[in-house]
Amino acid sequence: MGSKGEALRQRIVAAADELFYRQGYENTSFSDIADAVGISRGNFYYHFKSKDEILSAVIDSRVAAIVTMLNEWDKKFKDPRQRLYYYIDMPLRDQENICLHGCPVGSLCTELAKINRTMLDDANRMFAVFRDWLILQLNFLGVRKNVKKIAMHFIARVQGIVTVTNAFEDKDFLQQETKQLKKWQCR
Amino acid sequence: MGSKGEALRQRIVAAADELFYRQGYENTSFSDIADAVGISRGNFYYHFKSKDEILSAVIDSRVAAIVTMLNEWDKKFKDPRQRLYYYIDMPLRDQENICLHGCPVGSLCTELAKINRTMLDDANRMFAVFRDWLILQLNFLGVRKNVKKIAMHFIARVQGIVTVTNAFEDKDFLQQETKQLKKWQCR
DNA sequence: CTAATTATAGGACAATCGTCCTATAATTAG
DNA sequence: CTAATTATAGGACGATTGTCCTATAATTAG
Structure with missing residues (x-):
């Protein structure tokens, strides 16, 4: 073998x-x-x-890593609100890399949308794993309406923060926007 | 000549x-x-x-185009709130391209952060022009505190929406999040 | 018209790209 | 141990990359 x-x-x-x-x-x-x-x-x-093949393997590996990570979060935090905060704080815990290289998920999707649309459908599975996990946490929180929309909303909020943080290399912005996002509540 | x-x-x-x-x-x-x-x-x-030189010319051209566009907006709308809405609706007015290619500003900055950090400082001027214009509009609206932070917040919100719209090729998400962002009010 | 400047075409250049092939080396199966 | 399979190295391949050079065409200045 x-x-x-x-x-x-x-x-x-x-x-x-x-x-x-x-x-x-x-x-x-x-x-x-x-x-x-x-x-x-x-x-x-x-x-x-081929280069497509190594890209595909990297995406699969990232998806698996995200799944594993989220399982660990579930073990670490029982309160779904705490889990949500931990998601929002994720870029904060990796400030240096976020500042220099942006989001591994977002930046890859942005690149593939331009150079390899076939693989884009593969890459956005990384987002989908986060989305489905967020939906679960919102359910635990008792949110019943627009759960998927709200999950996507959180992903977009974090993506926006990271894109701007990366473009301006501005950690202060990352910190302050992260703090503000955690004040979110269902409207 | x-x-x-x-x-x-x-x-x-x-x-x-x-x-x-x-x-x-x-x-x-x-x-x-x-x-x-x-x-x-x-x-x-x-x-x-050189390739840097054409990139530099493209960035200058885009910055100039943004300045021109914002001047036209100023002529078109006298109400600063209307101007703000027009900014938020910008991706909506160009749905097809946003869906396929993302944001011209955000995606270029994301790319340059990885392959040409020198030029990144040049590219994020495109964001800065929007930011300064947004600051002006917020002043007109009577906002006095955290004006720059709020301007950057709007940019980040739009960037996040566009990144996710592009990754999932999802116009519905773009439309619904745009509508929601326009409900924003100073807290 | 002539001379000088500007603009354009076409190809040479070495380097690098993704891909593929072949010859060994290492490991495994019998 | 022998044979078969798996793993590794190294280089050939045509195409393309950014860059640069030279010869000509077009335009402008005197």
């Missing part, structure tokens, strides 16, 4: 994941990833036969 | 502007732009000596 090959495959995905986040998908070459992992391009191509 | 050359220069900038918006900066080559204008690559290089 290819257990050693599987381990390398995961290292490749992890390296590609970070590079796509830091310098964008289009701007990251096979060589960049191979160099980061410390293997040859030929070997890289043995594991992933 | 190079008045014919100047006319071509503007056609080049216009073509690059649209291509950068539709397929991204990194993913647009000199050949793409030259083909779109119908000139040779050599001629293109006579007018713009």
